[in-house]
Amino acid sequence: MENVSSVTSDGSVADVRAERWQELLARLEADAPDIAKRTATKLLAEIPGYEGVDAESVRQSSIRNMALIIRVINAGTEPEAANLPEALMLADERIAQNVPLGSVLHGFRMSLGEILEHLVQLGPEYNIDPGRMLRWSTLMWAVNDAFSTRATSVYRDHEVAQAIADSVRRSEWIGKAVSQGSAMSELLWGAAMYDVPSVTPLRALAAASSDHAHAEGQIGKWAKHAGVRVLTSVQPSVIVGIVIGEPKTSVEGPGFAVGLGRAEVLSRLADSYEDASLVLKAANNLGLNSVSTAQDLSWKLAIHSNPRVSEILVQKYIEPLKESGEFAHEIVESLRAYLGNQMNIPAAARSIPVHVNTLRYRLRRFEELTGCYLEDASTIIEVSWALEVLGRDGQW
Missing domain, CATH: 1.10.490 (Globin-like)
Incomplete structure (x- = not known):
């Protein structure tokens, strides 16, 4: 020291x-x-x-x-x-x-x-x-x-x-689950991982939006109001999803078209997605901004897959109206009101609103221009088809 x-x-x-x-x-x-x-x-x-x-x-x-x-x-x-x-x-x-x-x-x-x-x-x-x-x-x-x-x-x-990796794995699993791209063992692994029932019926979801992040958020809000849980995955051209639970009806949609497939168990979810894709295409063609099923659209599903039929019906029921000029738009408005109110003229007139005689005149003028009769069941179906093709903006 x-x-x-x-x-x-x-x-x-x-x-x-x-x-x-x-x-x-x-x-x-x-x-x-x-x-x-x-x-x-x-x-x-x-x-x-x-x-x-x-x-x-x-x-x-x-x-x-x-x-x-x-x-x-x-x-x-x-x-x-x-x-x-x-x-x-x-x-x-x-x-x-x-x-x-x-x-x-x-x-x-x-x-x-x-x-x-x-x-x-x-x-x-x-x-x-x-x-x-x-x-x-x-x-x-x-x-x-x-x-x-x-x-x-x-x-x-x-x-x-880890969150990114988990998100990628989940997205890949969802994509495969709705496209028959997974073995049963992989489906069951994902079901256990993401709390998806394997025997209770599910619905596949399909949606298209240019802003995927916003769209997923809106779908999440819709799911909350509809009382369901949704797993979504952004694929190259579409947002796909799995809906767990049966959604409530009359719930406001996300602001863009969404197709829901029929209820199927996990192993058959690809069949549900085929439905959802068909509904989405039809809904986009019809300009819908809601969540729709095949039952909701019914015969309207056929519009996008039968362009020749659409062309024929537009020529038959819409083209003849052009000679009336601006009055053609009033005829179309009256037709929509008439069909939308189960062909009840007083109710249809109130919905526009116009006098009942005005509505009758417009409908009669439509019959004169097209040579058809609105009392005929086939005419009602064909006119409804033509109006859906025309779209809500009435542009031709």
Whole structure:
């Protein structure tokens, strides 16, 4: 031990023991295995989340923590979070062991606490000045702050990557489930993973929108109001989904066309999706902005798949009206009101509104121009078809 002389205020000479802090740091390094063993025992006994971690793994991380503290003390400056590879190593290791972030941060603080306690106990033996010990303590808790920042960042990045991977897996499973692209074992795996019943009937969903993120959000809102749960997946040209539960009727749609297939069990969901796709095509052609089933559209499903029939009916019932000029739009308006009110003339007149005689005149003029009779059932069906092809805007 090095001695130096110092003159006191009364003129006498006193021995002052020099600080031996480098020797103390060497002692800390030598004692690291014992401190690590004590830390591991305490940590595993007190901190939840480490059930799958063996004691040796905790001891090794504690020894790394000791090396980190010695490095920081020698440097004498507070570390930056980006310069703590120990934090990256420990976070990656604990993520693989399924240890929650909170437990990791708690464990690191406990490890630093054990190191600091040992440091304080050895201080008098190595004549460490209390001021220096205070600076070391401050540096150690700065290390804790930097470690927490880096470890939290690693956990957050892992969670984001995991969420993306889970989303991709779910999207792929949904796509395969509605397209007969999965083996039964894979269907059942996904059903268990995403809480989809395998024997209760489900409905496939199909929707098209240029803004997929917005569309999925709107479908989610519709599902909430309809009392169902929906899993959706964005595919190259369409949004597909699985509807769990039977949706309530008369619920406002998402603002764009959505097709729902017939109810089928999971193994036959592709048949339901075939229905949903057909309904979606028809709904888009009809300019609908609602959720529709095949039962809702009925004969209207045939419009988009029979363009020649549509062409013939438009020529028969719409083209002859052009010679009436702007009056043609009033005729079409009256026809829609007439058909929409079950051919009840007073009700139809009130819905526009016009006088009943005005409505009768317009309908009679339609018959004159087209040579048809609205009392004929076939004419009613054909006119309805032609008006759906024409669209609500009445443009031709």
